[in-house]
Amino acid sequence: xxxxxxxxxAVCGSGVVxxxxxxxxxKDILGAYNIKVKTFELMPQMVKTHLESNExxxxxxxxxxxxxxxxxIINAVALLSGxxxxxxxxxxxxxxxxxxxxxxxx
Amino acid sequence: MDFTAFFEWLGLIFNTFGSAVFVPIMLxxxxxxxxxxxxxxxxxxxxxxxxxxxxxWLINEYIPIIVPAVQNMVAATGIQLEIVDIGWQATAIVxxxxxxxxxxxxxxxxxxxxxxxxxxxxxxxxxxxxxxxSYMVWGSIVxxxxxxxxxxxxxxxxxxxxxxxxxxxxxxxxxxxxxxxNCTIIQVHHVxxxxxxxGMNWIYNKIGLSKVxxxxxxxxxxxxxxGEPVMLGLVLGLLIGILGNLKALGTLAxxxxxxxxxxATAAVMAIFPRVAGLFASAFSAITEAARERAVKEGSGxxxxxxxxxxxxxxxxxxxxxxxILIPIMVLVAxxxxxxxxxxLVDLIALPFMVEAMVAIMNGNILKVVIxxxxxxxxxxxxxxxxxxxxxxxxxGLGVELPSPDALVxxxxxLTKPIFGGLIFPPFVNGSWFxxxxxxxxxxxxxxxxxxxxxxxxxxxxxTADGDVPA
Numbered sequence: 151x152x153x154x155x156x157x158x159x160a161v162c163g164s165g166v167v168x169x170x171x172x173x174x175x176x177k178d179i180l181g182a183y184n185i186k187v188k189t190f191e192l193m194p195q196m197v198k199t200h201l202e203s204n205e206x207x208x209x210x211x212x213x214x215x216x217x218x219x220x221x222x223i224i225n226a227v228a229l230l231s232g233x234x235x236x237x238x239x240x241x242x243x244x245x246x247x248x249x250x251x252x253x254x255x256x
Numbered sequence: 257m258d259f260t261a262f263f264e265w266l267g268l269i270f271n272t273f274g275s276a277v278f279v280p281i282m283l284x285x286x287x288x289x290x291x292x293x294x295x296x297x298x299x300x301x302x303x304x305x306x307x308x309x310x311x312x313w314l315i316n317e318y319i320p321i322i323v324p325a326v327q328n329m330v331a332a333t334g335i336q337l338e339i340v341d342i343g344w345q346a347t348a349i350v351x352x353x354x355x356x357x358x359x360x361x362x363x364x365x366x367x368x369x370x371x372x373x374x375x376x377x378x379x380x381x382x383x384x385x386x387x388x389x390s391y392m393v394w395g396s397i398v399x400x401x402x403x404x405x406x407x408x409x410x411x412x413x414x415x416x417x418x419x420x421x422x423x424x425x426x427x428x429x430x431x432x433x434x435x436x437x438n439c440t441i442i443q444v445h446h447v448x449x450x451x452x453x454x455g456m457n458w459i460y461n462k463i464g465l466s467k468v469x470x471x472x473x474x475x476x477x478x479x480x481x482x483g484e485p486v487m488l489g490l491v492l493g494l495l496i497g498i499l500g501n502l503k504a505l506g507t508l509a510x511x512x513x514x515x516x517x518x519x520a521t522a523a524v525m526a527i528f529p530r531v532a533g534l535f536a537s538a539f540s541a542i543t544e545a546a547r548e549r550a551v552k553e554g555s556g557x558x559x560x561x562x563x564x565x566x567x568x569x570x571x572x573x574x575x576x577x578x579x580i581l582i583p584i585m586v587l588v589a590x591x592x593x594x595x596x597x598x599x600l601v602d603l604i605a606l607p608f609m610v611e612a613m614v615a616i617m618n619g620n621i622l623k624v625v626i627x628x629x630x631x632x633x634x635x636x637x638x639x640x641x642x643x644x645x646x647x648x649x650x651x652g653l654g655v656e657l658p659s660p661d662a663l664v665x666x667x668x669x670l671t672k673p674i675f676g677g678l679i680f681p682p683f684v685n686g687s688w689f690x691x692x693x694x695x696x697x698x699x700x701x702x703x704x705x706x707x708x709x710x711x712x713x714x715x716x717x718x719t720a721d722g723d724v725p726a
Contacts, residue, residue, distance in 0.1 A: 163569025163608060167386055170537040171564075175544070191533055194570030195483045213570035216476060231383060231439045231561040232547045 153250045155186045159201075160226075161194055161211035168212045172229045176210060179239055185246055207249050210242070222249070275353030275653060276312075280305040280538075282358055286365070287542045290549070296541040304352075307535025311349040314524070314531055315342065316656050321520045323662045325493075325513075326598055328500030335499070336596050337589060339643045339663040342650070343524075343601030344445075345532035347666035348389040352535075353653045356395035356408045364388050365546065367413060372550060375557075377420045379427065381442050382546040383561040386539045390444040391415050393669055394676070397645045398683045400652070410691070411683035417698055418679055419444040424705060426450045426612055427560045428713040429720065433615040434568050442562035446612050448674045449631055453616040456627045457719060460617070466722030470621040472572035475580070483579045485525040485604045492586075492600060493521030524601060568611045573619030578607025580621070581628045585667075588633050595636040597643065602667035609668060618720035635671025642670060645684070 158176065162168035169191040180187050192200060197209060198217035209215060209223040212230055222245050228238035269278065280301035287297035322340055330338050351357045365388075368381040391412040399408040419442060426447055427440035441447060460466065481487060497514030504510040547561065568574050582603045589599050610628050617623040643665045650664055651657055657664070670676060682690030705712065 161570070162564070163566030167532070167536040168564040168566045170533040171386075171540040171543065174537055174540040191529075193485070195480060195575060199484070211570070212564070212567050214572070215570055216572060216575065227436050227439065227563065227567055230563045230567065231436065232544075232551050233438055233561065 153185055155188050156180070156208065156246055156250060157206045158187050158189045159197060159206045159209045160189050160191045161197060161209060161213065161215055162191075163193065163213055168230055172210060172212060172226045175229050176226075176242065179242060180246055183243055183247070185250065208245060276305045276308040278358065279308060279352055282361055283538055283542070286362060287545070290542055290545040292541040292545045300538040300541050303534055304538035307531055307538065308349060308353060310531040310534060311346065312654050314527060315346055316654070318520060318524050319656065319662075319664075320658050321517060322493075322496075322524075322600075323658050323664075325496050325500050325517045327659070327662070329496050331500075332502045333499050335590055337598035338661075339597045339640060339665050341598060341600040341602050341667040342655075342664045343528060344605055344666050344668040345528045346601070346650075346655075347393060347669045348386075348532065349535055350650050350653050350655065351389035351392035351396060354392060354396035354399070354649060356399045356405065356412070357389065357392035359405065359409055360388060360392050360395055360412050363409065364391060364412065364416065367416065369546065369550060371420065372559075377424065378558060379420055379423055379440060379442060379560045379562055380547065380550045381416075381420065381562040382543065382550070383439075384442060384564045385543045385546065386536055386564065387443045387445075390669055393646070393649075393666075394680050394683075396649045397642060398680075400648050401645055401684045402686050404686070407683055407686060411680065414683070414691075414694060414698070415444055415675055415679060417702075418675065419447050421698070421701055421705060422447040422450040422612075423560075423562070424709065425454070425712060425716075426615065429716045430568075430611070430615040431560065432717065433618060433720070434571060434611075436563065436567060438558075438560055439563045439567070440560040441565050441568065441611055443565050444675055445669050445672060446565055446609060448672050449610075449612040449627075450616065451674070452631055453613040453627060454716070456613075456630075457617050457623065460620075460623050460626075461719055461722045464722075465623055466620065468620070468622050472576040472619075472621065475576045475621070476572065479576070479579055482582055483575065483604070483607075485529075486522045488582070488604055489522035489525030489601075490518050492603070493518035496521075496598075521600070525604065528601065565608045565611060568614070569607050571614070571619070573621055573624070574611060574614045575607045577610050577614060577621050577624040577628065578605075580625050581606045581610065581632070584625070584629055585632055588629060589636060592633055592636060594640065595633075596640045596663075597636050597665055597667060597671075599636075599667040602669075605668040616716060616720065620721070631673065632667075632671055634673040634677065636667075638672055638676040639665045639667065639670040642676065642684075646670060 160169040160173045173189045194215045197215050210226045212226050228234040283304050284297050284301035287300050371377045372380050395408040395412040398411045423442045430440050497517035501510035585599050613624045613627050643663045647663045
């Protein structure tokens, strides 16, 4: 089964350091399930504005994201600390697959 | 081979290849040593080279625009803010490309792992390997000033010991407040505020400031726009441009100049993070590899993993306190006697810079804003003092300055009253007596904390929101 590309917003404080680090790991994790991802890295206060004019499927964040966001947000601090990484991987994969299954018309 | 000969040899190799080649090679070696595998090691290395090259292109386009603009502003208004804040991203990349940085990249990592394994500390610091650049900045200043690599290395290691000490004071409070179990921030540029924040919070509680609570959500609605980096850059750039052209505001040329500065500053705010992001992705594999090994070793005792300060940035009270401090610090910089630093690129980093205070003061925005104003004002004087040496470091790494008297700094990294103002000076002055004093004080504090850590942590939990009767 081939999936469409999943659009992920990677969020950390500066939209710089930890977001680029988690992006590398997210691509590895989802790559193992043949899920292609396109990521965009940004700061927490930019997420709401970004979503007003851009589409995305999922937010993966290492900090809190202000405002009402209507796509799923997954906390990725486990990728930085190594604590609870397995649960994170499971949550990420399940969420990604359910988003993609919906998109395929169920 | 003795140390001096080794460092000379290292310097020769370094000068021959340049940082965009040398840094990747060092990272590749470290990555292979940590067992990341050939593919990841190679990717890390290439990304580091790409980031360094991109940084050099970008900074050398921006500096010829901003530095003359600031010099015009100083000439036109008499506001003595001639030291341009080029931001922590630029500073980090400069630091990694220095000789002191290269030495610390390996030695610092080893030092931090050993301190953790022998239980000198319960913090696994390489969880946030990236932020080691902050030690490298101070180390390279010592090296530029004294030409003594061992002294520079000693300085970096002592700063490292002190920052771990402050992190151990802060760890439980930070972890509780931000809600990340067994995680703490360890950045030398943030944790230095811990003793200050503890003292200030004691005063605030005495005068009843804990009862004043501002809601972050309400302020976010009104002030949120200041926190958008591109808009902030545009406004600051336009402001500098207008002040620099005060006498010629009726001319078309002046407005061309003003708008160019505005757009260029907005562009730097948007593009710097991208370049730094490329560079930072080089650290992903080695950070992960180092952590996985250490967490296994460290199981069975209470440990804290050093995490990136970005984890706290988006927390509402943190973000808002930082944003309120943006205009305050610009104003303070302009009127503070003795200050010559113009805070610019790093203003957007203020929410990072207040994290230790926010945790100690349990997100009380008013307390944090007052403390931040005092703390960073003292810091501005430290950054002013060392700007000439820091500029020499940056210039040595290919940052081209338009005139010999141009000065640069980083508001986020060099405004450090305790680290830069107290612990660092003995090293840069090469004063062995005061280095001895700094070490003795460290050991006294270290053994005091070892004995009283639980009590201190309980005290901080109890008093974060004002003294609660037991």
